[in-house]
Amino acid sequence: MSYPSQSSNSSSGAFFMVATILLGLAVGIGAIFSVLMWADAHQARDDAKKATPAAASVGGHSTAGMPGMDMSGDSVAGTGSLTSYAGAAPDNADALATAHKPYPADLPPAPAGVADVHLVLTDLTVQIAPGVKYAAWAWAKGAPGPVIHARQGQLVKITLTNNGAIPHSVDFHAARIAPDKAFGDVFPGKSVSYTFRANDAGVFMYHCGTKPVLMHIANGMYGAIVVEPKPGVLPKADKNYVRVASEWYLDSDGLTKPAQFSQAKAHARMPDWMTFNGYAGQYVKHPLTAKPGELVRFWVMDAGPSIDTDFHVVGTLLDNAYPFADMNPAHALHNVQTMTVPAGGGAVFDVRIHEPGLYPFVSHSFAAVDQGQVGLLNVGNVNGTMSH
Numbered sequence: 017m018s019y020p021s022q023s024s025n026s027s028s029g030a031f032f033m034v035a036t037i038l039l040g041l042a043v044g045i046g047a048i049f050s051v052l053m054w055a056d057a058h059q060a061r062d063d064a065k066k067a068t069p070a071a072a073s074v075g076g077h078s079t080a081g082m083p084g085m086d087m088s089g090d091s092v093a094g095t096g097s098l099t100s101y102a103g104a105a106p107d108n109a110d111a112l113a114t115a116h117k118p119y120p121a122d123l124p125p126a127p128a129g130v131a132d133v134h135l136v137l138t139d140l141t142v143q144i145a146p147g148v149k150y151a152a153w154a155w156a157k158g159a160p161g162p163v164i165h166a167r168q169g170q171l172v173k174i175t176l177t178n179n180g181a182i183p184h185s186v187d188f189h190a191a192r193i194a195p196d197k198a199f200g201d202v203f204p205g206k207s208v209s210y211t212f213r214a215n216d217a218g219v220f221m222y223h224c225g226t227k228p229v230l231m232h233i234a235n236g237m238y239g240a241i242v243v244e245p246k247p248g249v250l251p252k253a254d255k256n257y258v259r260v261a262s263e264w265y266l267d268s269d270g271l272t273k274p275a276q277f278s279q280a281k282a283h284a285r286m287p288d289w290m291t292f293n294g295y296a297g298q299y300v301k302h303p304l305t306a307k308p309g310e311l312v313r314f315w316v317m318d319a320g321p322s323i324d325t326d327f328h329v330v331g332t333l334l335d336n337a338y339p340f341a342d343m344n345p346a347h348a349l350h351n352v353q354t355m356t357v358p359a360g361g362g363a364v365f366d367v368r369i370h371e372p373g374l375y376p377f378v379s380h381s382f383a384a385v386d387q388g389q390v391g392l393l394n395v396g397n398v399n400g401t402m403s404h
């Protein structure tokens with residue numbers, strides 16, 4: 017995966033736009049952001065401002081550390097400290113956000129026959145927000161890993177190749193299988209295969225389960241598999257979008273060199289960034305789309321590692337909600353406003369929107385919005401997207 021390089025170009029005032037949407041620290045809010053920052057966001061902004069000393073600490077090095085708690089190996093910047101780097105951004109953040117190629121949210125087609133999945137683990141630097149680099153343990157194309165689509169009852173064959181520097185593994189929540197046999201460690205340069213029958217429909221997490229699991233997940237080793245229920249069980253969807261929620265814990269701001277994992281922050285559950293599909297706010301600049309009246313289905317999985325996501329679409333209600341990805345229609349909820357998706361779990365949501373407009377989707381646990389869990393659904397191809 018290629019990423020735009022960070023630059024010190026200071027020609028754009030758009031930094032403040034990005035800072036506003038992701039952190040809520042800027043005072044001036046342009047028309048773009050009025051779409052997102054509706055009335056009940058004001059309190060959240062104020063709260064975030066108090067709780068997140070990001071502006072003061074960006075690029076700063078704290079010495080108030082907890083020695084021995086940081087597993088990143090970085091012995092200089094931020095070791096063991098809880099200093100927040102939330103909202104750190106270069107001057108050209110707005111241009112970088114525009115140039116960013118969003119993670120594809122569309123559910124890919126399910127393969128015929130056996131779902132033959134080849135996953136490759138690798139160490140690589142990813143961008144998790146405009147200009148913010150992170151030294152990830154991830155997949156061939158970054159984090160999350162590829163969305164896998166299978167049909168209920170289909171045989172799924174997983175082949176995992178470890179191109180990383182240390183042992184890893186892959187645990188599929190959709191599988192009923194002896195974990196000591198299937199989910200064992202794979203050494204660098206080695207591959208492993210196992211099969212399971214996807215008898216349970218829903219959207220499920222897969223992740224590296226090698227110890228310390230917290231660190232392996234936080235470093236990017238997760239993805240989603242959608243197991244589509246048998247035909248006729250669900251109302252037909254016109255659009256299917258997959259969203260993987262996760263949070264990131266940084267030992268530095270990631271602007272000049274890739275940040276690494278902060279165990280102290282991960283234990284304190286104090287993420288710097290929270291994302292949908294691995295990059296803060298990417299569907300604000302690059303909205304998902306639907307036509308008026310279409311049934312839009314969101315397959316949402318929360319990789320955590322530790323924090324739930326609270327799914328909400330501004331301007332509508334969830335017509336059908338399948339809590340915890342229990343796809344039995346008799347268990348579905350209807351016309352609800354916000355639904356929790358637990359860390360390590362999934363849920364499925366249908367919305368049908370008739371009036372054209374820009375409909376933000378968020379985690380309504382609002383610190384998550386300031387830290388990047390926000391996007392837009394453009395219904396009816398209306399103007400005013402975030403391209404200017």
Ligand SMILES: [Cu+2]
Nearest residue numbers: 184224226232
């Ligand atoms: Cu791993």
